[in-house]
Amino acid sequence: CQVIAAASGREALELLSWADAPPAAMIVDRRLAEGEDGIDTIKAIRADVLDDVPAVLLTGDIYRFEGAQALTQLTILPKPADPGQLHATLVDALAAARDG
Numbered sequence: 001c002q003v004i005a006a007a008s009g010r011e012a013l014e015l016l017s018w019a020d021a022p023p024a025a026m027i028v029d030r031r032l033a034e035g036e037d038g039i040d041t042i043k044a045i046r047a048d049v050l051d052d053v054p055a056v057l058l059t060g061d062i063y064r065f066e067g068a069q070a071l072t073q074l075t076i077l078p079k080p081a082d083p084g085q086l087h088a089t090l091v092d093a094l095a096a097a098r099d100g
Contacts, residue, residue: 004016004019004023007032007033008032008033008034008036008041009032009036009038009040009041009044009045010034010036011033012041012045013044013045013048016045016048016049022049022051022053023045023049023053024053024054024094024097025053025054025055025056025090025093025094025097026042026045026053026054026055026056027055027056027058027086027090028041028042028055028056028057028058029057029058029059029079030057030058030059030060030061031059038057038058038059039057039071042055042057042071042074043071052072052073052097053073053097054073054074054075054090054093054094054096054097055071055073055074055075055093056074056075056076056077056086056089056090056093057074057075057076057077058077058078058079058081059076059077059078059079060078060079073093073096073097075089075092075093077089
C-alpha cells in the first residue's frame, strides 16, 4: 500500500497531482484543516481523478451528513474507529469497486 497523507483537501489534491496512479481508496476525516469538509474533499478528489474512488469518512458527529446521501461507494465510520473495522471496511470497499 502506498499512503498519501494530507491535512486538507487542497493538500491532498496537490499531492495526488504528483502520484503515478489515482487512489484505490480514500480515508477522509469529516473535519479537515482550514475548515474544509471531508465530503467536499471526497467529491473534489473524485472529480479530479474522474473516478468513483471508494471512500471511508471518519467522523465524531454521526448525526449530520449533509451531502453524503448523493455519494456512492461511501462508508461512514464513527471515531474513534476500530482498526479491525477500518481494515475490513477498506477490504470490502476495494472488493466491491473491483467487482462493480
